[in-house]
Amino acid sequence: MNLQDILAPRPKAARPMPSDAEDGTPSHTPADGTRTLGEILAELRQLSPEQIEKVGSHQRENGLRFGEAAIELGLVSHDDVLRALSLQFNYAYGSDESQRLSPELVALNQPFGHQAEAFRMIRSQLQLRLGGAEGPVRTRRRALAVVSPNSEDGKTYFCANLAVALSQLGQRTLVVDADLRGPRLHEVFGVPNDLGLSGLLSGRHGDSVIKPVPGVPDLFVCPAGTRPPNPLELLERPAFGLLMHELQQRFDHVIVDTPAAEYGADALVVSARCGQALVLARKHASQVATLQELSALLSAANTTLTGVVMNDR
Template sequence: MNNQMITPNANHNISSIGRLLLEMGKISLEDTERILRKQHEEGIKFGDAAKLLGLITEDDLQFALSQQFEYAYLPSSNLSYSRDLVAAYEPFSPQVEGFRALRSQLLFRWINEGFKAISIISANENEGCSYLASNLAVVFSQLGKKTLLVDGNMRKPRLHQIFNIKQTYGLSDILADRAPGPDTLSVIPEMPNLTVLCAGTVPPNPQELIGRSNFTQLIKYASSMFDVIILDTPALSVSSDAQMYASITRGAVLSSRLDHTSISEITNLKALVQSAGASVIGLVVNKF
């Protein structure tokens, strides 16, 4: 009888954060009375009271807050994706602040000028292209921008591993007219503004596929559906695919690696991108 009397009152007074914590299964209805009492005694917020009682962790509280403010990110308990997605798993870290700073630069210098597509290009392999493209796509989606992330590396694709996507078909299949349709696109459930187009079947002729008119048509069509298009590309030391992509997107961000990429390689990379008729709109030095 006593519980029946307390529960409606506790439920009535519970905050929106409390309701989210209940829905997440982090606290029970029985916990709410203790939390409300602690909140009243200490004069603190509901979430802080729950944390003080040891009922939730700081990660639990931050995730609940992100849901309240519609800011999509992944709790550390979610093991579905690669930990390379630091913007999704550690959105409040100094490292991710760098991605947000780059996002602001691209918004002012590129997106707000009417452009939508950006190629991410590196001189050599293992210089962080996929890492940069993935996290940049995440921070754009967190801003509320409908974002399409395309794996243009049809030689050594990686985005399907980062996002744990089992889709067999992708970009190469679309360009070869063998894709089944819109199912080729993968919306990331926890990040509803982010859609990924994987590389698809590894083809014997990636350059010929990129050179087809339907790739340009694909980017134009995607530009009518999405606010931002991020294109991951193979290193220029492997092929000139990235130059072809840059000529179509018209803008590129250069990805380099600290103590790995030389100044001369960056200079040459910039020249090659510009020779393709594209603008260099950013340079990132990755440290890993």
């Protein structure tokens, strides 16, 4: 298997985040190239010079920020201001189209909501735990398998949003759909699923199966591909271990979605190849005894248990 032919090419380095963003009327662009919030809003809503002047007058008369004044005058919406802020700080924020296609991507579509904040908290915990005393995550790249005892525990939702949150740090992040029994990541991210992980592991090649997520810099997805009749056998082949090793060299983070443990040993095999696993439990559904059994099986498979997260969505 020639991995260089099937993996996504390395993109250009992401733009650095501005060090000092402004809010004000769109009168000039600072010397460092940072645009004011007013300039961005004027471009997003195609405000006329007369409307801009009207907002500026209302801003000065009432001691408001440009965005606040524009909202009060009904020229922009609160969502427009959030979108402009995301552009000003180079922070991925879902477009109207992506929100319609992928309502589950709360970290992208609602980056200032409480659910997105919860994913940022989990992201921070993972950064600390995976870095530890041995150094920062970027110098110790590892793959993380997300596992759970039962179906409908929310693994795909969790993997997708965690991957978005990690990519928002400006770190190259790949989310892999290793749920060859019931894949859904291609639906969440709106990418084709005709060629994916199953094809790679069975020896079929084609164009790169790793797709960049439109509108989200540094985020990539590897769909599961066609459902095979022998998912466990494919995952147990040496090719999967080799692939995971290569992916960890090319990406800062690799998040792997897995089938529920109730369907067989797939999740344990994937976790062993990744080396790290995070167990997802569902509020009012997962049983403590089942979670303890799953944790013991992961330990027996030489997998480091990174933590357990309770999903109440």
